[in-house]
Amino acid sequence: MPMQRAFKSAAKVAAHASRQINAVVVSSGLMAKTVKYFNATSHLLVHDPNSSLRTGDVISISPGWRTSKTVRHVVSSIIAPFGTPISERPPIPTAEERIAGRERKLMAKDIRKGKWSRWGFEKDPRGVEGGEWYVEGWGKQDVVKPDASVNGEEVRPA
Incomplete structure (x- = not known):
């Protein structure tokens, strides 16, 4: 039985991750493909696969696999862009x-x-x-x- 749990597909695991956090991008463009999100109680570094976020964007993030030592979340979508419209940015996968x-x-x-x-x-x-x-x-x-x-x-x- 434990072996069956170990062989879950990555798609099922990703679909199961339903926790979504809305956040505001505080810093972007300094670290490749990474943006900062600060909350009153937590600080998160978020993976931005196509470097499509700008400082001031309101985004939705979700837990993902570990990209580096401190980056454990990934961008799900852009809720409200700041500055450049979404159509002129690289798409978020x-x-x-x-x-x-x-x-x-x-x-x-x-x-x-x-x-x-x-x-x-x-x-x-x-x-x-x-x-x-x-x-x-x-x-x-x-x-x-x-x-x-x-x-x-x-x-x-x-």
Whole structure:
């Protein structure tokens, strides 16, 4: 039974997180993709995935996965923009888009580290031409043929 709880999908966990906090952005643009929200009793740093918030915006935030040591919340939506209209800013990704982006990032990391079998690949996807993860020249080693010198020693090009 405990194993079934451990395998909940990230989408179900994100859908379950229903706590929404309305806040005013106090500082933005100083730390990449992070804004400050101060309340009388709490201080929160909030992850802004596309850097679309400006100081003075009224936003809605929700708990998310830990982005850094002190950033544990993520922007859900902009309630009232301050200054630049919402249409001229980068869009805020939905929870499903954030989860898909995070899984894609983890998959890319596992493929780089050689752990591609975790994601169901039978062989390294970087060498499959026409695939999404294809890398030009992957798996093909350039064979350097030595040139013979006058003394019979091999000379390799530098």
